[in-house]
Amino acid sequence: MNRKTSAESTVTDGRTVRGWRRDIIELAALLRTWWAGRHGHAPPEPTGMDGGAAASVLWRMRTTVKDQPGSLASLCIALAERRIDILSLQTHPLARGTVDEFLLRAPGELSAAEISGAVSRAGGQGTWIERADAHDLVDAPTRVLGLATRTALDAAELPLALRQLLGRCAIRSLPGGDPAALEGIPADGALEETDTVMRLRAPEGGVIIVERPYLPFTPTEFARARALVELDARLGPRVPHGQDVLTLSRGSAITVRRADARDLDAAKAMHERCSPRTLSLRYHGPMGDADRYLDHLLSPRYGRTLAVQTASGQVVGLGHLLWDGEETEIALLVEDEWQRRGVGGELLRRLVSMAREANCEHVYAVTQSSNTGMVAAMRGLGLPLDYQIEEGTLVITARLDPTPVASPRSYDHSGRD
Known part of the structure; x- marks a missing residue:
């Protein structure tokens, strides 16, 4: 074609x-x-959308x-x-x-x-x-301009903007360290012959793969998606600067803010202060690999991250909202000394609010069946939950209804410091 x-x-x-x-x-x-x-x-004249035979x-x-x-x-x-x-x-x-x-x-x-x-x-x-x-x-030009604005304000919006632009589709990101992933992909991307898969060069050097098997992409849709990626590349790394200062039940003051790759050293330092059990409940693998996950987790390309910071500047908690194809994962890590103070629940409520703003229908958390703290935090959301247990691994899925979760304000790019 x-x-x-x-x-x-x-x-x-x-x-x-x-x-x-x-x-x-x-x-x-x-x-x-x-x-x-x-x-x-x-x-x-058109009739209404609700009730009646008409x-x-x-x-x-x-x-x-x-x-x-x-x-x-x-x-x-x-x-x-x-x-x-x-x-x-x-x-x-x-x-x-x-x-x-x-x-x-x-x-x-x-x-x-x-x-x-x-x-x-x-x-x-x-x-x-x-x-x-x-x-x-909403007409197409207005919707595209709105998505471009959101992408310009927050690098983590790009996968969501693509999903809303193109409808139901699966979006995957491949890191730039694999030369084979870039082979055969021109600088302005490629739409495969089946027209159901598009490959776009990610600004950080990787590849963004968008798949929609049930409906082929048109050249116009490909051009719009490519324009969003080009906008993201021109603006470079960015994250909203808003933050909230909160007082916990025990009187400790914390700051909750968005985090990105610039927080890598602080996140590694938190890992060193965490016990092996706390790390194992979060990462489900060899503890020596915990630091290796952070590059992925702090990248806005794969989701959004919230950090909890003390008055002294230490990061003592991280909450991740991760785009997983058409699904959305929630993950938490709170330093041992700050557990059971409400930090995890605070992060979880904010992540769920962000997921709802992104029009996610479900979020899921993967942990161990012995992690009673995570189970309690998920139950505290007051949302319908589904539990699946297999060989000690527990997957908790929450269905997001239209009613907002009772939580503090979400991040709306207001720039509060």
Whole structure:
């Protein structure tokens, strides 16, 4: 497939995006005239999303149409005949045909199969459809600008921004120390022939792999993802500077803040003050390897880290929110002398709030079945929990409901010091 650049994707056979928008406006007027001619009145206004027999449902749909006059009009007429309202339309030009992406409001009694069947009979091919929600009502340029802003403020946002930009997908990061991982990947990334995997050069020298097997990526999506990665690379390492000073129940003052690779030495020093049992409960492996994990854990590419710091400047606790494909892991380490003071619970509540802000549906913690402190902290969240135990390893999964966890303010890039 011959893929166009991001600049070229706005032009197909000499037709600009402005021209497409003009055609769509004219088509909308045509459809209203057609409807009035058949029914004696204009199309009814969209109904609400809740309750009643006339309730409507939002759908996201993609289909490929032939690149010839009248193809899109036939599809839109088929939707209008079934009282389906087109709320937005994006076109993704390809070498053969055009992928049209719709946001639809349809009568509640229409099923996905009925909608896709009507589209297929109108000439649509390779139709994909799924339920949408209110977040999809934000138009694409506004949503992309919002994701770019979040990425500019916080390097840890890049994987999340890519996931929200591209929908349900798995994102993995490979470190730059493996030359084989970079082999065959040009500087501006690559979209594989199947169009379901894109590989992007990470700013720190590694590779970001994005996979979406259920729906191929379009060249436009690839260009948008590449632009986000390029923005991240130009801005360099960054982390929000906000911090909170708290007083624990025993009167000790602590500071909770975001951490990154600049805290590596302080984190290693905390490891030296931790007992072998505390380290084993956290890392589940040889204690000599504990320091080796820190480069990964403190990298914003793999998640977000919170540090607990004393008035003297020592780091006595670390909390990690780690992106694991489509899943999200939570992990805690608190220095022995600061355990049972509420430090772990404080970190856990804040991490869960951050996960909710990132639109995560679940978080999970991996520990040993004998780690009663972690079990108690997870139960203290007041969330539905699932426990799985295998050979002494305990995995606790918390389902995040829409109700905010009772915790102090989250980090909103306000820059408080």
